[in-house]
Each structure stands twice: as C-alpha cells, then as structure tokens.
Amino acid sequence: MLGLVSGVSFLCRPFETVFFLAPFYLDLVWRVARRRLPVGPCLGGLALGWLLPLGAFLAFNHAVTGDALLPARVSMYTFPAQLTAHDGTLLERFGANTSYNTLMLAVWFLGPLGVALVALGASWDRLTVLLSLGVLSLLGLGLFHDNHGIHAVGPIHYSECAPALALVAVQGLKRAVDFARRASVSPRPLLLGTGGALVVGLGIFDVHHALALREQSAIHAAVEAYVRDAGLGRAVLLAPRYVAAWRRVPEFRRGGSWVFEWAPPRPDFSDEVLILHDGPGHFERLRTQFPERRFFRLKPGRAPEPWRIVPAETSSAEPVVAPQPPVPSAVESAP
Structure with missing residues (x-):
C-alpha cells in the first residue's frame, strides 16, 4: 500500500x-x-506499487516535454531561478524560504492553537512521529530551491501538510483532554474553547477568502465574456500572455x-x-494548421477600452472588423 500511495502522489507532486x-521509508528500512518485517x-x-x-509519470513527461526525466511542472523555468541577489546561498534559503514557510504554515494551520495541539500530539505514537517528521522534512525542501512559494491563499507548496497536521493535532487534543481528566478537571471548557476558536477562526478565514476568490x-x-461575445465564429485568436491581458484593466x-x-484548448482543438x-x-x-478558421489578434485597446480584436492579416493600427462587445465590469461578471 505504501508503494502505491507513494507512486500516485509522486505523479502529482514528485519533489514533495x-x-x-522520506521518514516513512527510513523507518521501513x-x-x-x-528483521521486524520480511x-x-x-x-x-x-x-509493484511504484x-x-x-x-505513467515518465511517459507523460516524455510526451509533454520530450524528456522523460523533465516534469512539465518545472519545464517552464530556467534553473537555477535567481529571485534576489542573494539567492542560492543556504542562509538565504533558510531565512527567506524554509523559516518563512514554517511561520506561514503555522499561521495558516489554525494559528497558535494548531501549533500547541501539534506539539502535544507529535509524540503520541509511531504514526504521529512519522507524520511530524514528514512535515519537517518537507519544510527542508526549501533549502534546495529559491521559489519561496507564498501566495495569497497561503503556503500552497505545503498544502499536503494539512492532513498530516490535522491527524497530529487531533491526537494532541486527545492528550490535552487526558491531562485534564487525570488532574480531575472537567475537559468541557477545553473542548468548548477549542471548538469555538476553530469555528470563529475558520469561519472568518472561509468568508474572507470566499469573497476574495x-x-x-x-x-x-469578464475576459471570457469579452471573447465569447465578440462574434468571431470558428476562429483562432492570437493573444499575448493572459496576465498581460487582464492587467490592462x-x-x-x-x-x-x-x-x-x-x-x-481541448486536445482535439474543437473549441x-x-x-x-x-x-x-x-x-x-498556425494558418497552415487551421486553414478553415479565421484568425484574429487581441491587441491593447484605446481608452477606455482595454482590448480590441483585429484580423490577423491586418496591422494592429487598422480598425476592428469583429464587433466589439462592451467590457463587463468585475461586479457584473461575478458568478
């Protein structure tokens, strides 16, 4: 089972x-x-599991990047990716990557309450020890690259830590309840306080980020509606990078x-x-590949319009032939 779970996980996030x-395999060795296991x-x-x-991992890499050992996930980057003048040094990676991600993971995983519960539950049994060591090992991955990986939704490079930390935190809560009972203290205030903190904290988190998303x-x-309502028919729209398009608004x-x-696009290009x-x-x-389609270009617009669509055969200075729909506002386009 460990081999199959490892292999399936490796398909999606090989380095992580x-x-x-690593701690699980070291424990197995x-x-x-x-001689405790055959x-x-x-x-x-x-x-067999791997x-x-x-x-499948090697075949997919070869099909997408041409190199079985080069994952598509990292093929777009040039290594080593230097983000600051000090990147590449162990000290910089420890401070700006590993330490910072550790702090952010602690903040985003239930905050101080989560840290306390994980600390209590880490040594509960062999599984919680291995899970805790796995999280620490994964945080150590930050010493080997310079992509800090902190985004608006938290340390997404460490999202797989959440189930492990949740299991450890539950054992930590159980240990805290056992401590209270041995001290002849009712665990009810502890449980109510923990539950209340989780409801309030996670509730604020969920509402805030739901609105942000x-x-x-x-x-x-808005961008999708603009292209859809342009009345291009069966066409190819040559466009700049997506981020360059939406940032014009x-x-x-x-x-x-x-x-x-x-x-x-769909694999069969049927869009x-x-x-x-x-x-x-x-x-x-592309014209030789799609001779039956009309070709257009998405170009910067003239104020107040952020974009304009022009036939690809003409210069960008010529007027737009395709009908130009109004650009919907963020409020109008929100689902």
Missing part, C-alpha cells in the same frame, strides 16, 4: 512526495534491517490574480475559438 515520505514482501510490494505510477473569478469571467490589476495563462499565444511567425505557422 520524496521529502514528505530500519524495521527491515532489524524483506521480500516489502520490496516486492513497493516495486511500477504503474512511475511508468469571488472577486478574482470576476476577472476571468485597472480594476483587475488592483485585485490581482494568480492565473497567468489562458485556459488550454469554437482557439486562444493561442501570439508571437513572431505564429500566424503563418
């Missing part, structure tokens, strides 16, 4: 999987070496979003309007 599960069944089970996911979704709904730029690329990146020679190459 290796670091998070220790128990096999101490060698053959353990190695055979791990190999076989299909690892094969709704505001962000309005950006994408001051209202959207103030709110911001972490969606930087256009939604990819009514294919939105593809524009660039030197792109129109000429």
